[in-house]
Amino acid sequence: KIIKNTAIIVIISLAYILKQEIDRTKQENQGMIQPLQIALISLIGASLFYGICMGLFSPIAREKTRLLGIFFAILSGLVSVSSVYNFFNIMPLPVFIYFNTIMFIYGFAFIKPFLKPVWFRVIITWPALIYQGTCILLLPFTWITYIYWRWFAMVIVGLCLIGFVQSNLLLKEYVSFSMNETNGGYKTKLHRATYRVSRHPPLSAGEKVLKIAQITDPHLGPFMSASKLRGVSTTIAEWNPDLVFLTGDFLTMESYYETDNLAYGFEPLHDLARSGKVFACLGNHDYESIETVQEALRRNDIPLLMDDDAFVDTPVGRVQIIGTEFEFSRKNHIRKARTEKLVQKLGEKQAMRIWLVHNPEEFQHFPDNSADLMFSGHTHGGQVGLYSLGIHATLYGLFKRQPDHGLWRQGSNSLYVHRGTGFYGFPLRLGVS
Numbered sequence: 021k022i023i024k025n026t027a028i029i030v031i032i033s034l035a036y037i038l039k040q041e042i043d044r045t046k047q048e049n050q051g052m053i054q055p056l057q058i059a060l061i062s063l064i065g066a067s068l069f070y071g072i073c074m075g076l077f078s079p080i081a082r083e084k085t086r087l088l089g090i091f092f093a094i095l096s097g098l099v100s101v102s103s104v105y106n107f108f109n110i111m112p113l114p115v116f117i118y119f120n121t122i123m124f125i126y127g128f129a130f131i132k133p134f135l136k137p138v139w140f141r142v143i144i145t146w147p148a149l150i151y152q153g154t155c156i157l158l159l160p161f162t163w164i165t166y167i168y169w170r171w172f173a174m175v176i177v178g179l180c181l182i183g184f185v186q187s188n189l190l191l192k193e194y195v196s197f198s199m200n201e202t203n204g205g206y207k208t209k210l211h212r213a214t215y216r217v218s219r220h221p222p223l224s225a226g227e228k229v230l231k232i233a234q235i236t237d238p239h240l241g242p243f244m245s246a247s248k249l250r251g252v253s254t255t256i257a258e259w260n261p262d263l264v265f266l267t268g269d270f271l272t273m274e275s276y277y278e279t280d281n282l283a284y285g286f287e288p289l290h291d292l293a294r295s296g297k298v299f300a301c302l303g304n305h306d307y308e309s310i311e312t313v314q315e316a317l318r319r320n321d322i323p324l325l326m327d328d329d330a331f332v333d334t335p336v337g338r339v340q341i342i343g344t345e346f347e348f349s350r351k352n353h354i355r356k357a358r359t360e361k362l363v364q365k366l367g368e369k370q371a372m373r374i375w376l377v378h379n380p381e382e383f384q385h386f387p388d389n390s391a392d393l394m395f396s397g398h399t400h401g402g403q404v405g406l407y408s409l410g411i412h413a414t415l416y417g418l419f420k421r422q423p424d425h426g427l428w429r430q431g432s433n434s435l436y437v438h439r440g441t442g443f444y445g446f447p448l449r450l451g452v453s
Contacts (some may be wrong), residue, residue, distance in 0.1 A: 070096050078133075099156060134409070157179070196218075225425045228337045230335060230337045240442075377396050392432075402452050408453060
């Protein structure tokens with residue numbers, strides 16, 4: 021219902037804007053339609069055609085919902101409006117045509133999903149996503165570009181080019197904290213806690229240390245190839261941690277139907293998995309192609325914990341690892357009831373409990389002393405924010421008021437939110453590597 025109502029509102033709004041613009045131009049130019057209106061009409065028409073094709077012919081839409089086509093039509097239509105009003109008057113026509121053409125080529129490629137080769141990503145995917153991201157960010161500011169300062173669009177282009185670099189960066193970070201630190205005392209309210217970050221393994225200073233590596237949200241696709249993921253896995257295997265956690269969202273629409281790519285990416289972890297050191301849980305996007313994820317993990321002997329647990333001996337003693345399925349309900353009372361049921365199912369606490377929960381929003385629902393440490397992802401570190409400037413603020417944290425990245429505590433429970441090995445959704449990272 022939400023998608024349908026939004027579609028109706030957006031389509032009526034686009035039609036109204038288009039009619040007003042054509043009427044105004046006819047009055048000013050003796051009935052002649054100008055090139056800008058021709059471009060707008062052409063791109064909106066292409067967006068509608070694109071949405072119809074996705075809804076009818078994409079295997080993703082056939083398996084899930086035909087409304088996927090409506091979503092893509094709306095998104096393309098909005099991007100097209102932003103493209104015309106922000107760039108038509110400042111770009112040479114061949115450049116304008118190129119960027120709008122590759123956006124639709126990239127979109128139509130989803131009719132037959134597959135992980136794109138390097139040449140396609142360089143020529144089509146990356147320029148298309150930079151342009152698309154720029155147009156989306158410009159949507160609320162189109163009036164500035166069109167009426168007052170047309171070069172404002174180039175400022176946003178510059179930001180998105182920075183975002184493109186950050187989207188391709190992979191930072192190896194060593195995060196260290198003590199389970200005994202209370203950061204000013206016991207607090208029942210959810211709060212951000214302090215931790216240390218370095219580029220080199222920290223010295224243990226004689227303390228008992230548990231070395232954990234985490235991969236989350238790799239999202240095999242435009243910015244994460246199978247080879248790149250394999251490189252991450254190789255780095256982890258060489259570090260030889262005590263535990264490795266894979267906390268979900270392994271795919272994008274490009275990689276739904278190719279098990280070999282994900283299996284190849286995780287292959288360097290095989291030996292660690294056979295030693296009982298690697299565990300995985302599901303993210304929300306994994307349910308869109310769950311067979312692919314399950315088979316890739318199975319090939320590498322990586323146990324997938326779906327509301328299940330496992331015990332493992334570590335340098336700090338016996339540890340109970342619990343992996344959960346993703347909870348799709350947005351109602352807090354349902355989430356809380358499910359969490360409490362899981363905790364009750366585990367019975368009396370016999371060892372340190374480490375939870376693998378893809379969505380960090382679930383953390384607030386855990387009873388005190390039930391989650392010694394939880395590992396999550398899902399937020400991509402907020403994806404758009406000021407983290408690169410040393411400021412924790414992100415759009416996710418601002419609007420959701422939930423943990424976005426780093427270490428959090430609530431009572432005696434602790435949560436670490438990974439910033440994401442990859443990302444998905446908005447086409448770029450910006451300010452959050």
